Amino acid sequence: MSTFVQTIVDGLGRGSTYALLALGISVIFGVMHLVNFAHAELITVGAYLAYFLSTRDINWWVLAPAIVVSAVVASVATERIAFRWVRGSSPFTMLLTSFALERLSHALWQVFVSPTKKSFAGPAWVFDTFEVGGIRFEWMDVATIAVTALVLALTAFVFRRTLFGIAVRAASEDFDAARLMGARANRVIAGAFAFAGFLAGVAAALILMRSPSAEPALGSDYLIKAVVAAIIGGLGSFTGAVAGGLALGLAEVMLRGYLPEGVWERLTDAFVFALIAALFIVRPQGLFTVRSAERV
Amino acid sequence: MPSSGLSAERAERLGRSAIASGAMFAVTVVAATVYTSSGGAARDLLVQELLVNIVIVMGLQVFIGSTGILSFGHLAFAQIAAYGVALTAIPAATKVGTLPDIPFGLGDVELGPVGATVVAVVAATILGAVIGVAIARAGGLAATMITLAVLFAVDQVVKNWQEMTRGAGGLSSVPRLTTNTWLWLAALVALLVAHVFRETRAGRFAVAARDDEIAAPAIGINVFWPRWTAWVVSVALVALAGALRVQMIGSTNPKQYTLDVGILLLAMLVVGGMRTVSGAFVGTAVITIGNEAARQIGDTHEIERLPELFLGVALLIVMLLRPGGLLGDADIAAWLQRRWHRSRRREAASPGALAGDEPASDEAPARSAASSGTGSGWGADSGSGSGALVVRDVVVRFGGFRALDGAALRVRPGEIVGLIGPNGAGKTTLFNVVNGLVAEESGTVMLGDRDLSHDPPHRIARAGLARTFQNLRLFGTQSVRENVALAALAARRYRPERVTVEVDDLLAQAGLLAVAERRAATLDYGNQRRLELARAAALSPEFLLLDEPTSGMSNAESLAMVDHVRTTARHVGAGVLVIDHDLAFVTRISDHIVALAEGRVIAEGTPDEIADDHAVAEAYLGRRDASTPP
């Protein structure tokens, strides 16, 4: 029982970051049908910022918000520099544009900073644990889940209650109709990128507290999981992205926990990917279907 | 005559592929010879790299280029083949030491280079063929995601199944090939396969489905098969590249098969222009050479990782400025084809036969074809045809809205029936039900005694219902001739019992011979409409379903369309069901008219009867008496 609860907490902790990233990918896909493979580069941006600032002895209470801000700025910048010019192109073109940005980001860090890993100090309490009813929890796991829950609640509020959020949802469903209501395309899309950047920034802060280091390809591992989670959920579906992220985190941890030791256990990730491939055979549109405005 | 024409065409297609492949191969040989004539082993390595890349990118082109489906997963099969070679070719004595726990009795296997290559490529291809079923079925973004998942799954297996693979370190002591001969041969084969595949039925159908996923089934193409075939062929090529590379290096290295490398290879495909083999070839050369140049510049100026920077910038610039690639749709093979057709037409025209070639009037070729068509007119139809098209009590609901509410109609063989009704009456929905794009809630669609109600679009097309689309759905990147030829090819394959129609006859009838080698998307509107009709007719259908054939045409053009539709339908011996808002057109062309409003038939009869019908007038104009608001 206690291992089961620990597994769940562990899985949710891992799934939280996937969910935050997947949600951002889904929001951007909603407004411009771009599968943004450069999204996780925002983590890398945050990581290098944290690395530079931490050498100046800056406290994590300042560092974490700074990471979030840097991700927002970088996200909006990618839209201005690249994605605005391919808006309305085929999804293939937009996808490859995001790939080009991802490559470029890796290369720029490698060329101008260093190809090797730069580590810095995380907060002291990260690996501290506490016990409730005989079950041991890590503070970081709890913090991750709590912060994610808070951010998701905030997201729900933004998309349900604010005019900006409602406009983004409207634009996701029928962009032209939203423009006819007076919504400005540039603002809606830039706003979506900013919000996606915020979500990625929070994910980055959580990830970096646990493993405080920066390297050029840091984003890649998270990217794949996040894209996969967004697509599992059904691209453009916000609830789906969160569900997909959490499900992916749980599946990883569960499989690792329950597969027999030896070869099978080491092949956990292979199983996760095999399961994902199987999912798309059964439901090509993902778990949650999204209405689209296209007509045959 | 048609058969000899056909085999001549086949020979021409093969010849064209051979010339294009040979040209690219020759360019590569000359460039490599010049490059390696000075400088040492490092230059030889670059040539090896280029050859491996050519094989892989040609493989990618066969699938991604022809189907338009992005794949990240191909490298997984190169990796499988590489490990396949390693596991079967490493001497048994070595394996005892390095892989003591190797399963499946692989420890005792020791094959020569040819045997190992064949076993590895076949094994990888069979696995690919199985996974390909899922990919071809899913299509689109889902297929892309499956390929991504496959890449990671294989990567994880290789890294973690240490009994077989020794993990990230890789396997060494693979017997090495001492010359580049095999690589050169593989590159030549890859170029040939990529070119020839494009000329095969599967290749042409795959391209059709890429250009328009709805129009392809409408001429009888089951998009699954061409996609799957393209996938299997491309996996085999990529596997071959993996199997050879491991024998050049002498060891496996999981780092050569990651997503990063996959993107590099995709960039090669895309930068030149992924839709054509020429584009893929140019892209491979540009990126391979550019990458190497960047590396050397980086080395001399001590800038690390300059190649990555080069790649990102190159890809970004191409995507922003030329999303179709440097070459766009330019292609040696396509150029050769245009030349061939042009010269053939000149030959045909030269022996004093000036009249009748340029069909200023559509009549001449049509008549001759009709008279020589050995009873392919509508009189003879009752024998070979499959009876009337009968739609009964069809109900379709979108949300709460009843788009069709018990609609019914009948078209007899050879008959022309007009379907009219105000906006939103359900005319196009009825078409979509008949040809399988929309599922009906209840009701039946019968062709003769065959129930088509639950058949998918490609089966319905094969049964003999060919349609055109309100918003025009041509295979835009393909030539005008190819648009019609694709349907004729489908007809020969799937409707062998019918008299085949000559592509040139149909093009002449539509007045399109002069523009036959142009890309369909570049035609003006009237010609696009006529081309779509010619394509539908090339299927030798029992019935032509025409959705607003005169939409956007002037009065004079509409009038000309009456004769054109009639001649075309008679030429292929088909009945016609036509939707049009232009009542003058419908009245002139139809033997019988059905009027639809709010999803129901409100009137039917001869054109004269319909013109006098009050219900029809009301449906179009609203009720006159109730018109004064309070």
Next chain:
Amino acid sequence: MLRVEHLTARYGAVVALRGVSMHVDEGDLVAVVGPNGAGKSTLLNTVAGLLKPVNGKVLLDGTDVTGADPARLVRAGLALVPEHRRIFRDLTVGENLQVAGITASAADRRLRLDAARQRFPILDSRWDTAAGHLSGGEAQQLAIARALMSDPKLVLLDEPTLGLSPVMTDVVFDLLAELHERGRTVLLVEQNAHRALALADRGYVMRPGEIAAEGPGAELAARDDLFATYLGGGVG
């Protein structure tokens, strides 16, 4: 109020409008009728900025707004109720109206939301329902209510009675009459030619790409050759 000069527009390869000129005076209700494919929707979409014209001008209150962004036109006082309504089906009724008030100040938006609730009790009663669950008639009322959220001077309506039952058609026509009475300028594209022209101050009859006839609504409605135009090619 609105003046369209020699407008030429393409839709893909089709030339949908060939040099169309027309105008709408302040306070008028102008109806545009004609067969399917005549270019009526293209005309509205081009005026509203969804489609860039190849040639010609669109003037709103004397200002050249040719090819302007729809969002800018909304701010200039123009609202389009598009063909097929295009309500946001995943948003609630209330959210649909809030988005439509995006150009207004928060206070104005609140006032207009209240006004909409009062004027459309049926929408008020389904305020928190997803708009996708509305019936055709309710959805059309939502679409019109949505257009009014920006308090436009000029309302463009594209086939507002399409697919509606006779009862709901009456409701929509009453609503149009009411808009007109309250002094809003209305440009109406409508299939139901007799009713639209009877209601209109002025009317235009289109045939593919062109204006076939124009004049006072009642006069056009009484012309018997109108049906011939609908038959296509019957006029001129």
